[in-house]
Amino acid sequence: MNKILLIDDDPEMGELLSTYLDGEGYTLHHACTAKDGLKVIEHGDFELVLLDIVLPDISGLNVLGKIRQDSTIPVIMLTGKGDEVDRVVGLEMGADDYICKPFPLRELLARMRASLRRCSMSKSSIIHTPSSKGKLKVGGIEVNLDSQSIIVQGLETHFTAAEFSIIEHLAVNCGKLVERDELMEIALGRTVDFDDYVLNVHMSNLRRKIGDSVAIKTIRGRGYMMTARNKTEA
Known part of the structure; x- marks a missing residue:
């Protein structure tokens, strides 16, 4: 139980x-x-x-x-x-x-x-990348799926489980539009009939924590897109 x-x-x-x-x-x-x-x-x-x-x-x-x-x-x-x-x-x-x-x-x-x-x-999720098992690098952040940790500009930064899920899903779909409803359901486990107030606050929190390490663009009326600010994406 x-x-x-x-x-x-x-x-x-x-x-x-x-x-x-x-x-x-x-x-x-x-x-x-x-x-x-x-x-x-x-x-x-x-x-x-x-x-x-x-x-x-x-x-x-x-x-x-x-x-x-x-x-x-x-x-x-x-x-x-x-x-x-x-x-x-x-x-x-x-x-x-x-x-x-x-x-x-x-x-x-x-x-x-x-x-x-x-x-x-x-x-339970593991992503294989060319550089290492269970790690995903986008711009200045490195998402470690095995240890559930995120390195921002070389420093390990604390993220809540909800914030980690959001970053993970955006990073996996780097360069692609992620619809708000999709992010609510997959990253936060909430169906579209819930209000998205919680998502707004979580997005604000994680943007503050990652700074300019990567860009998370808001596509008005649709969703978000994560992109690297430089060409260090692995």
């Missing part, structure tokens, strides 16, 4: 999700405080974190920051409908996705499966 960690101070939420997810093949561990959640995540072998943005002891954003210091585990933020600023900040800090309370259980399950599937696909 996939082990999921819920950090939320609502005991009824914990009971509801535990019962529902158990029926879907997931084991849920519920931590009611940020302190307990951070303690548990250090010793538990979890595959995904559901993190409430409002906690009684420490802000969920601060918890996210601590998690991202040494872990790339998928994190889905649980937010209020009016917390748009917090949602943006959470995504910029490395959250993979968010869902607004109250939410349909089936929608949460779909988001969880998408995040878990994305990580599973990234870990």
Whole structure:
């Protein structure tokens, strides 16, 4: 069973999700405080974190920051409908996705499966290039599929699982237009009926991280295209 960690101070939420997810093949561990959640995540072998943005002891954003210091585990933020600023900040800090309370259980399950599937696909995908197995070079970046790492201008740079999936798909299709719907579905695991707000923030984050190492052009109304700024593409 996939082990999921819920950090939320609502005991009824914990009971509801535990019962529902158990029926879907997931084991849920519920931590009611940020302190307990951070303690548990250090010793538990979890595959995904559901993190409430409002906690009684420490802000969920601060918890996210601590998690991202040494872990790339998928994190889905649980937010209020009016917390748009917090949602943006959470995504910029490395959250993979968010869902607004109250939410349909089936929608949460779909988001969880998408995040878990994305990580599973990234870990299992291997691309062979002329230079080395499992590596893809475009301009000033090198994507290592085996170690799930990205080198930017010679320096290893931290990317979230979602950002890695986006860069991987754009790099594989370097010089070709990648439609927004395709990127949403393949890289983020979200079907076209979802809003693409999350994609916008992830694109902004990864552009900031890669700088001018490669170009990611926006094709208005259609999608994106990655191109090398020089002729070092391998």
